[in-house]
Amino acid sequence: MLQFYSIVCRVATILKTRYTAPGFWNTGLGLFLEAEHLVSEPSERKHLQSCIAEAQEQLRYVQNEFEGVGSGRNSTSGGFLFDGHLTVDPEPPEPDWLVQSGLMTAIATLSAGGSSQTENLDTSESNTNLIQELLQRLDNVVPMILDNDPVAPRVPPASKEVVAKLPVTTITEEILTKLGPDAECAICKENLVVSDKMQELPCKHTFHPPCLKPWLDDHNSCPICRHELQTDDHAYESWKEREKEAEEERKGAANAVRGGEYMYV
Structure with a gap:
């Protein structure tokens, strides 16, 4: 569960820094809402609630912006919509790094089904296949999300x-x-x-x-203790800031379950 919470935190960071399309934020909102029901530690729940509020605010902003553009178009074009026409552009496909939400839903459903002797076998088999499919997709995207195996850029020399x-x-x-x-x-x-x-x-x-x-x-570090100096590489400095933020999130998640008092299976 700690690993799942860490992934959700990383998804929130990626959304805030890289994505503005409503499709991504809508899917992220669904993930945050589901994760809120899965965690038990108050600090984790509070953080997820802030993620939910931010996603809702982003979606409201995009919706208001779209309505403003749409009203302007309607007042100038005077055209008609016929049967089959779309009033909005199609949403982008669900990003692969958010399939964790569907995976957790499938696992929860399968676990609930396993406790009943009368559960329909076809449903259990369907859920099992879904989990296997999602796991295969996660194999390709989890390395990009988990910070314990990051792809670090080449370290530039000191400024x-x-x-x-x-x-x-x-x-x-x-x-x-x-x-x-x-x-x-x-x-x-x-x-x-x-x-x-x-x-x-x-x-x-x-x-x-x-x-x-x-x-x-x-190099950009001390030969003895490896304390880093600032560099002239803006891309590397931005990467360091993102890693620092991710490390703080990991520490917060680890502190929340230290000693295992809030962990559950």
Whole structure:
């Protein structure tokens, strides 16, 4: 159930960031409504209710916009609709990443049927076939939804502007005494001496500037702790923001069921 809730949270994020078509939001609304009945933890239910409200608001906005456009057309065209004509464009097909809703419905129906000895066998067989079909479809789309197997973009080098602004300090007797006699540059492994120039990263690790530059020309992180610096790649920075948001959602879902007190089968 935790995995299902995580997927629903990810679907909500994808809807908000990538889709505006009413067909997607209408299907998403159905998923949120069904998921609300399946969760038992109050924080999960509250989050799903906010997703439901946002989906309803989006659909109302699209409907009002469509009605405004439609009234404008009717006032200028003066045409007629004949039998068989469509008054609106057909909705886009149900996105594959939302078939989880249908899967959960089928599982719930099949589980209810399994508890009755008199359940019609044809219905059970039909539900089983539906679940198998949906699982086959999910095999193709779940890797795009689950964050435990993301396709990360290639990490670009650190921003040249950020690197240029990194502070440089000069090693003094006082600093060297505080660091100890074995203090060294982690890249070249040379022991530090008085008057050495050291460039400091935001994580407070320091390196010789000539040693650090080639590294930051190819990487965006500290050679020791991997703390990341900002890059000039907008696509990569946007991906990091999305991953950060998804990680917060995963932590919230994990905290909601920590210890298993709210989990059920």
